[in-house]
Amino acid sequence: MTKILPFKAVRPARPFAGLVASRSYEDYDEDELRAQLEFNPYSFLHIINPGYKFQHEIGGEKRFEMVRNRYLEFLEDNIFIQEKEACYYIYQINSREASCCGIIAAASADDYEQNIIRKHEDTIAHREELFKDYLKVVGFNTEPVLLTYPDNEIIEDLMRKTMQKRPEYEFATSNREIHKLWKICDMESTGKIASEFEKMEKLYIADGHHRSASSWLLAKESREKNPNHTGKESYNFFMSYLITESSLRVYEFSRLIKDLNGHSKEEFLILLDEWFRIENRGKDLYRPSKKHHFSMYLHGEFYSLYLRKTQYRFTDSLSSLDSNILYEKILKPILGIADLRQDKRIEYIPGRNDLIELKTRVDSGEFAVGFGMLPAEIEEIKQIADENLTMPPKSTYIEPKLRSGLTIYEF
Template sequence: MVKITPFKAVRPQRAKAGLVASRPYGEYNEAEMRARLDYNPYSFLHILNPGYKFQQTISGTQKFQLIKNRYLEFKEENTFVQDENPCFYIYKMETRDLSCCGIIAAASAEDYKNGIIKKHEETIASRESLFKDYVKTVGFNTEPVLLTYEDQPEIQEILAKIMQQNPEYEFATRQREMHYLWKVDSKAEIEQIQQFFSKMESIYIADGHHRSASSFLLSQESAKNNEHHTGKESYNHFLSYFIPENHLKIYQFRRLITDLNDYSKEDFLIKLDEHFRIENRKLDAYKPEQKHHFKMYLDGEFYSLYLRKTSMHFTDTLSQLDCQILYDLVLKPILGINDLRNDKRISYIPGKNDILEMKNLIDNGEFAIGFGMLPVSISEIKKIADEGLTMPPKSTYIEPKLRSGLTIYEF
């Protein structure tokens, strides 16, 4: 039984929504960030980058408190207002590559604890604790966890009916995206949506494992410190975007390594030959066409790697993943990359980026070799979660990436 809960979102005034909304913080380079901060006083980036006001870089707990201060200023200036009644919010996003529509609502920390909300990635305790302290200090969350479920036509029919009305927000971006938001405040429609979700046995985290884990930690800590805890407090839930799995776009992460672990190019290729059939593609940027086929770029040339049948020793769903195969047969035993999270010799770039990005980084000498593969499928993600397994870090780059600042959940 999946619980989905309406909440009173803090939102920008209709006329300012497009100005407030920002892309995920990490997507901006320094020049873009400076331009937004210099010329758009309503950008949510002013909240996330409070040091701009003082023309200095601020970090740690001091930054958390200043983020809270900037947020309160936006509320005091009525850039943000809060809905009077708990609502669901239908969010639709259209890009050149993606069209998605789902429900922004509060997910249950108890569902996370009980495994109804299923995960497929490991989290790092230090990051969980840091984000928990961040949310506790600032008192709000604006980045929804991406939760996905098998397509339910009945839910989509309800949403389609609501979306016949004029949206609360409708705006375009410089990236040629269209964003729409509808408010669902009808008790009958809210209950109808809740009933459909209550029939689901489980739901899956597509993106946001650390946010989920941190929110759960905060709920546990807050409940322990509240002698009047009832289970209905806002800290018992976390901001989420509930989206059908067929609305997701899943990409790979390419792996780039700084060196060949003291192997010569020739010796490295001989080591690879034990497990892969290798073809030199020269300058032809080979694109893998099926599972267990890999792209490699080394010394100015592309290669295709085909896993040999004699090396297909699979014991579970995890061992069949291409990102796991690459780790088990190449990154760890040959290149000496044991810790995929913390080894500074390995970096990752989203597979949606042009292959020239990987090529240029290697040609410029920043890295020695790069690998690509087909993306993990949603069925593989679900199997990993159902079997209680976890994927290697950076196994998936999943869209949509929602704009920040449109629906804020306060604790």
């Protein structure tokens, strides 16, 4: 039984919504970030980059405190408003490639701790602690965790009826996306939605493992310090964006490696031959067409690598995951890359980017070899989570990617 509740969001007043909403901070290059900060005084980037006001780089807890100050200024200037009643928020993103629609709501930190909300990635302890401390100081969260659930006709019907009305927000962005947001606040509808989620035995994290873990740490610490803890306090929940499994878009990450770990091209191919049938595809841009098939670009040529299934033993859902096969049979034993998070010899390209990028970066001499694969399927992700296993880092690139600042969850 999952607990997914409406909440009283802090959000932009209608005239400011399109100006406030921003992509993830890391998604901007230096020039674009500077332009946003210089020419858009309403951008949420001013809150998460508070040192810009003083033209000074600020770090640590002082930065957290200044983020809080910028946030309060947006409230004082009525750029942000506080919702008067608890609502669910329907958020739709339409792009040239696809459309998705889901519900922004409050998910239970207890459900995360009890594995009702299930994960498929490992988290890094110091990053969990850092973000927990950030949340504690700033007092709000603006980046929803992406959760996925089975298709549900009752929830979908309520969403369709709501979306026939005028949206609370409707704006376009420079990357040709249309963003719309509606509210569901009446008690009958919110009760039905909550009831339908209660019937679900489990949900799955699609994106936001560190945010989920940090929110649980904050909840645990807060309840230990609160002698009057009831379980209803806002710190017991974290903001999430819930979409159906059929709406989730899963891409792969391609791998780029800086060198062949001392092997010549010929030696490297011979080592690969133990586990893969290799075909030289020449200059043709080769993309895998099946699971357990990989593309490789090396010395100006593409190769197809087919896993020798008579040699390889599948023991669980993780052992059949292509990113894990690549790691266990090539990256670690042959190329000497044991730590996929920290090793500076490996970089990742989201699979939705063109294969030309992989080729260009190898041809430039920056990297020696690149690997591609098919994306994982949602059933693979769920099975790995159900078996309490974790994928190698950068196994999935998942969309949608949401704008920050449209709904804010206060602790």
